[in-house]
Amino acid sequence: MIKSVLIIGPGSIDGLGMEIAKVFGNKGFKILTLSRNVEKLQKFKDSLAKENIHNAYWVSDIKNKQAVNQCLAEIxxxxxxxxxxxxxxxxxxxxIVxxxxxxxLSSLETNATSVQNFINPLVPHLKKNSGAIITTGGGLGINPDYHKATLSIDKSVLRLxxxxxxxxxxxxxxxxxxxxxxATIKRNTQSDPAKIAPLYWEMFLNRKNKELLFEG
Structure with missing residues (x-):
């Protein structure tokens, strides 16, 4: 089989998920994506195909453990x-008031604790491949801001x-x-997603630090 990367929550075609997909796709990995938004998944798939990157997608609500298990069993x-x-x-x-x-709790489940729905099904598979799991964290998880309360809480819990x-x-x-x-991820700035995505390859390759910080 071709080695693959599974991106949970790939996002829009001009976001960080796309740049991560390009980094690994251009290194010979097949890109697998999973989200509940089929329209975004199809656009993502079509954009990668134009880059000659092999990819496939699955539709599932990441908060629905049974649905996730069914997708992962097939994947x-x-x-x-x-x-x-x-x-x-x-x-x-x-x-926050x-x-x-x-x-x-709904926000926390979506952005943080839903990662647990993927751990038990995937760890035995990853053990065979000496695989890896990388989460996308945020500076708000270290330095919270009440103007961005839910994301601060969510990123803090995901980090833990x-x-x-x-x-x-x-x-x-x-x-x-x-x-x-x-940093605020934005195209054509110091925090362009294309500048952040290579850190995922660095972490995957080196496996030294459990956290890499991008400050833009």
């Missing part, structure tokens, strides 16, 4: 995954989950780390 049979990139970042209301506990997984899974040969983007 694992068809593809040899060496890297999983958790690149989910959905904006939610940001007024007005936020309900339900809104807070990543560190805990790193410490536990290194003993079985699976590397886990996070790229912490402490």
């Amino acid at each position: 694992i049979v068809l593809h040899d995954i060496e890297l999983v990139v958790f690149n989910v970042s959905v904006r939610q209301p940001d007024d 007005e936020l309900s506990s339900e809104e807070l 989950i990543t560190f805990l997984l790193h410490d536990q899974l290194q003993s079985v040969g699976v590397f886990v780390g996070t790229i912490t983007v402490s």
